[in-house]
Amino acid sequence: MSITVTTWYLEQTSPEDLRPSPAPGGDLRIERAGVPSPEFSRFLYTAVGGDLCWVDRLGLTYAQWREILERPGAETWVAYVQGTPAGYVELKPHDPDGGVVEIIYFGLLPAFRGRGIGGHLLSYGTARAWDLADRWPGRTPTKRVVLNTCSLDGEHAMTNYRRRGFRLYDTRTAEQPEVQTPGAWPGAGDREGGTREVGTGA
Template identity: 40%
Template sequence: MKVTTTTLEMLEQPRDEPRAFPDDVRLDRAGSISPEYARFLYGLVGGPWFWTERLDWTRRQWVDELAEPGTEFWILYGDGNPLGYVHLQPKPSDKGTEVEIRYFGLAEAAQGRGLGGRLLEHGVLAAWTLPERAQLAPVSRLWVHTCTLDGPLALANYQARGFVITGTEETFEDLPDRPLGSWVSTGGRAAQP
């Protein structure tokens, strides 16, 4: 399958405050998250969209990535259930700290409720203020990759929040015929024929 990956960046913190969430949802920061829960969130959000790259990761690979200093997860909850998340991954550079939005998205149950833009706005603010919570140099750049394997509104959502496209790349990926779905991606067994 042909996959187009778009890289976007933001070089200044937006002036506008993020919009509030409805009263029935809340956003929690997880500065320390278990690899099991990180993998679950990845499968929950990415199952409908061909997110398969990390499903075969070992626990050690998850542990190593999550141990990067300053890594944060911002998890959106409603009625006690995870509705989506933002995974922030900072890296030092010669110009300060560059923060990648490693993963971002909503669970299927949360889609269509106007939460995606709000979650991204809060994730952007969290990325720019990350040095306030971790011993990091000031943020000089916030960036993200999105691709045609993500939800159809992802690119437009990033651009609406102030991200600017800096490049695109086309590759051919060996993928299943259709998305695995959240059930299989979070560790459930596929239905037997």
């Protein structure tokens, strides 16, 4: 069985496009995962994207995960609330090095949605996309930050992106197979208080 999926492509073309969201109160910090770890990245991917139809990486081998994470310029920034992972942003520079950085994955674990964390995490991750070349000597300074979201993502995803200053530059519609949303485990996204909010896939 297939379903119709609409994908929206958004961009910023200047650091001045970013409209940051203030940090929510409480014990929230955002740190870069400095050691490539397929185990940790796969945990984030399944925990955040399980109820948002993120399935494209589920079949990757350990070696394929390492290849993605060790690509020069690739970065994962993780939000922690009281020491617990709450969400993440994964950045992917486009090659050949032309100054384009993609926010390839972004979202929150279900238990942390609806707390005002998503806007701040997206703001922080976008800022890190803009200054990525500062941490990777020899890379071209970022000229454009891109991401995409689709009709399977959370209902507030597009609103969050637009509020942060992203602009629509393309829309595509296609048929794709309907898939189950496995979550971190079956039903994980349907726990008390769990709602779809934000997420972007590649």
